[in-house]
Amino acid sequence: MVEDATVVALADKATSGDHRAIGRLISLVENGGDGVRQVARALPVSDRRARVIGLTGSPGVGKSTTTTALVTAYRKAGLRVAVLAVDPSSPFTGGAILGDRVRMQEHATDPEVFIRSMSSRGHLGGLAAATPQTVRVLESCGFDVILIETVGVGQAEVEIAGLADTTLVLLAPGMGDGIQAVKAGILEVADVFVINKADRDGADATFRDIRAMMALITREPHEWRQPIVKTVAHRGEGVEELTEAIDKHRDWLAEHGELDRRRRERAKTEVTAIVLGALARRFTVTDDLSARVAEGEVDPYAAADEVLQG
Amino acid sequence: MVEDATVVALADKATSGDHRAIGRLISLVENGGDGVRQVARALPVSDRRARVIGLTGSPGVGKSTTTTALVTAYRKAGLRVAVLAVDPSSPFTGGAILGDRVRMQEHATDPEVFIRSMSSRGHLGGLAAATPQTVRVLESCGFDVILIETVGVGQAEVEIAGLADTTLVLLAPGMGDGIQAVKAGILEVADVFVINKADRDGADATFRDIRAMMALITREPHEWRQPIVKTVAHRGEGVEELTEAIDKHRDWLAEHGELDRRRRERAKTEVTAIVLGALARRFTVTDDLSARVAEGEVDPYAAADEVLQG
Numbered sequence: 001m002v003e004d005a006t007v008v009a010l011a012d013k014a015t016s017g018d019h020r021a022i023g024r025l026i027s028l029v030e031n032g033g034d035g036v037r038q039v040a041r042a043l044p045v046s047d048r049r050a051r052v053i054g055l056t057g058s059p060g061v062g063k064s065t066t067t068t069a070l071v072t073a074y075r076k077a078g079l080r081v082a083v084l085a086v087d088p089s090s091p092f093t094g095g096a097i098l099g100d101r102v103r104m105q106e107h108a109t110d111p112e113v114f115i116r117s118m119s120s121r122g123h124l125g126g127l128a129a130a131t132p133q134t135v136r137v138l139e140s141c142g143f144d145v146i147l148i149e150t151v152g153v154g155q156a157e158v159e160i161a162g163l164a165d166t167t168l169v170l171l172a173p174g175m176g177d178g179i180q181a182v183k184a185g186i187l188e189v190a191d192v193f194v195i196n197k198a199d200r201d202g203a204d205a206t207f208r209d210i211r212a213m214m215a216l217i218t219r220e221p222h223e224w225r226q227p228i229v230k231t232v233a234h235r236g237e238g239v240e241e242l243t244e245a246i247d248k249h250r251d252w253l254a255e256h257g258e259l260d261r262r263r264r265e266r267a268k269t270e271v272t273a274i275v276l277g278a279l280a281r282r283f284t285v286t287d288d289l290s291a292r293v294a295e296g297e298v299d300p301y302a303a304a305d306e307v308l309q310g
Numbered sequence: 311m312v313e314d315a316t317v318v319a320l321a322d323k324a325t326s327g328d329h330r331a332i333g334r335l336i337s338l339v340e341n342g343g344d345g346v347r348q349v350a351r352a353l354p355v356s357d358r359r360a361r362v363i364g365l366t367g368s369p370g371v372g373k374s375t376t377t378t379a380l381v382t383a384y385r386k387a388g389l390r391v392a393v394l395a396v397d398p399s400s401p402f403t404g405g406a407i408l409g410d411r412v413r414m415q416e417h418a419t420d421p422e423v424f425i426r427s428m429s430s431r432g433h434l435g436g437l438a439a440a441t442p443q444t445v446r447v448l449e450s451c452g453f454d455v456i457l458i459e460t461v462g463v464g465q466a467e468v469e470i471a472g473l474a475d476t477t478l479v480l481l482a483p484g485m486g487d488g489i490q491a492v493k494a495g496i497l498e499v500a501d502v503f504v505i506n507k508a509d510r511d512g513a514d515a516t517f518r519d520i521r522a523m524m525a526l527i528t529r530e531p532h533e534w535r536q537p538i539v540k541t542v543a544h545r546g547e548g549v550e551e552l553t554e555a556i557d558k559h560r561d562w563l564a565e566h567g568e569l570d571r572r573r574r575e576r577a578k579t580e581v582t583a584i585v586l587g588a589l590a591r592r593f594t595v596t597d598d599l600s601a602r603v604a605e606g607e608v609d610p611y612a613a614a615d616e617v618l619q620g
Contacts, residue, residue, distance in 0.1 A: 040612075041609065132610070264604045267613075270610050271613045272590070272594075272595050275618060279618075280582070283586075284582075290578035290581065300350070300443065304584035307585045
C-alpha cells in the first residue's frame with residue numbers, strides 16, 4: 001500500500017509531464033486494489049479529452065509499424081502522443097514484449113511521446129477495467145492522442161478496441177483476412193479498415209472482400225460508412241490518408257452526438273467490469289463443489305444456485 | 311420456453327444419434343435461460359467421458375484443415391467424432407461461418423460425425439459456460455472424440471481451449487508465430503505444438519523459436535514436455551504423429567491424476583461463468599450513473615461501490 005501523499009505527489013509530477021511518474025501511476029492502476037482508487041482520487045477532475053484511437057488485427061498485419069507511423073504523423077502536427085500496447089497477461093513474459101519497444105525506438109527519446117505495455121495481471125476486472133483508468137491518467141497528463149494497440153482478434157481485444165473513439169481494424173493481404181475479420185466478430189467494431197502491406201499481392205482481393213462484407217450490412221443514410229485505407233506503414237505510404245480518415249470519423253462522431261454516447265458506453269463497461277471483479281471475489285466456487293459437478297453429482301446450474309445463495 | 315416433455319423427447323432422440331435432435335439441444339444451450347437447465351436435467355447422468363481436444367491458433371494457420379484431418383484419422387479408428395467451431399458472436403454472421411462447413415464437407419454426410427458452429431449470443435455466462443454444457447450434451451450422445459476449434463488467440467479463446475483435455479496450439483511458418491504465441495499468452499495452454507504448413511520456408515525457424523521459448527520454462531522431471539509436431543494437414547502429412555502425440559498426452563494426464571484435476575478445473579470455470587452471468591443481470595450499471603462517470607462527476611470505483619450497495 002502506497003501512502004496517499006505519495007500518490008498525490010506522483011500525480012503532480014505526472015501532470016507536469018514526468019514520464020517516470022506517469023509510468024508509476026499506470027503501474028498502480030495495473031496492480032489493482034486500493035492503489036487504483038488512490039490514483040482516481042489524486043488526479044484532477046478534468047474534462048480534457050484526448051483522441052483515443054484503437055488499433056487491432058491479427059498478429060503479423062503490422063499493428064506496431066502502423067502505430068509508429070501514426071506517432072510520427074501526430075508528432076509532426078505538434079500533438080503529444082501516448083501509446084498503450086495491450087497484451088493478454090502471460091506468466092512467462094509478464095505481458096511486456098521487448099519487440100514493441102524496439103520498433104518504437106525512434107520515438108523512445110521524444111519527451112512528448114509516452115509508450116507503455118500493459119498486462120492484466122492483478123487488476124480487479126481485468127484489462128477492461130484497467131485500460132479506461134489508464135486512458136484517464138494519460139488524459140490528465142495532457143496527452144492529445146492515445147493510441148491503444150491490441151494484440152490478436154479475440155473477444156477481450158474487441159472489447160478494449162471498443163473503448164476507443166475510433167477503432168482501426170488492420171488487415172494484410174494473403175492472410176484470409178476477409179473471413180478472419182468476420183470470424184473474429186471484429187467487423188462491427190471497425191470504424192476504419194486499414195489494408196496494410198498494400199504493396200503485396202492480394203491487396204485488391206482483400207479490398208474487394210471487405211467491400212463485399214460491408215455490402216451485406218444495411219445502413220441508414222446518416223450512419224457511418226467505414227472507409228478502407230491502403231497503407232504501407234513501414235514506408236509511411238497512405239498514413240496521411242489514414243489520419244484524414246480518422247479526423248473525418250471524429251467529426252462524424254461529434255456531429256451525431258456519438259462521442260458522448262461512446263464515452264458513456266465506455267464508462268458503463270468500465271464500472272461493470274469493476275463490479276463483476278468485486279463480485280467474483282465474493283462469490284467463489286469451492287473445490288468441493290467443482291468436484292461434485294465434475295463427477296456429475298450436481299448439474300452446473302444447480303451448483304451456481306448454491307453459490308449464489310451463499 | 312420449450313415444454314419439459316419436448317426437451318426429454320429431444321434428449322431421447324439425441325442419445326440415439328439423431329443429429330437434428332442433438333443440434334436442437336445445443337441450440338437450447340446456446341440460447342441460454344431456462345432451456346439450459348432443462349437440457350441439464352433431461353440428459354442422463356453419465357460418467358461417459360469423451361476425449362476433448364482443443365485446437366487453437368491465429369487465423370490462417372490451418373485450424374479447420376487440421377480439424378478435418380483429425381476427423382478423418384479418428385473415423386478410420388472407428389470413433390464417433392463431434393466438432394465444435396467456436397466463433398465470437400457476430401451480429402452479422404450469427405457466428406455461423408459457411409466456410410467451416412464447406413471445408414468439412416467430406417464428413418458432412420457421415421452419420422458418425424457431428425459438426426457445429428457455436429456462438430455466444432444470449433448465453434448466460436457466454437461461451438465459457440455454453441461450451442462445457444455442449445460438451446456434456448455430446449458426451450451423453452455417445453461421441454468418443456470432441457474437437458473444439460477456437461478462432462483467434464484472444465483471452466476468451468485461451469479460456470475455451472483450457473476446457474479441453476489436450477490443447478493443440480497451431481502455428482505456421484512465416485507469420486511471426488513465435489512472438490505471436492507468447493504475445494497471446496497461449497504458450498501456457500499448449501499441450502502439443504503443431505507447426506502446420508511445415509513444407510513452407512521457415513518451418514525450421516518456427517520450430518527453433520518454440521524450442522527456445524520452451525527452454526525458458528523450468529519444469530519438474532514429472533511435468534509434461536510439449537512435443538512439437540510438424541504437419542501438412544491438407545495432405546494428411548504428420549497427422550499420424552499428431553494423433554500419437556495426443557494419445558501420449560492423454561496417457562500422461564491419466565497417470566498423473568491430471569485428467570480429473572482438469573475436469574474439476576473446467577467445472578469450476580463453468581460454474582463461475584454461470585454465477586457471474588447471473589450476477590451481471592442483478593447488478594446493472596444505470597445509464598445515469600454511466601453518464602456521471604463519463605462526465606468525471608464520480609470516479610468509476612465510487613460508482614462501482616454504488617452499484618454493489620444496490
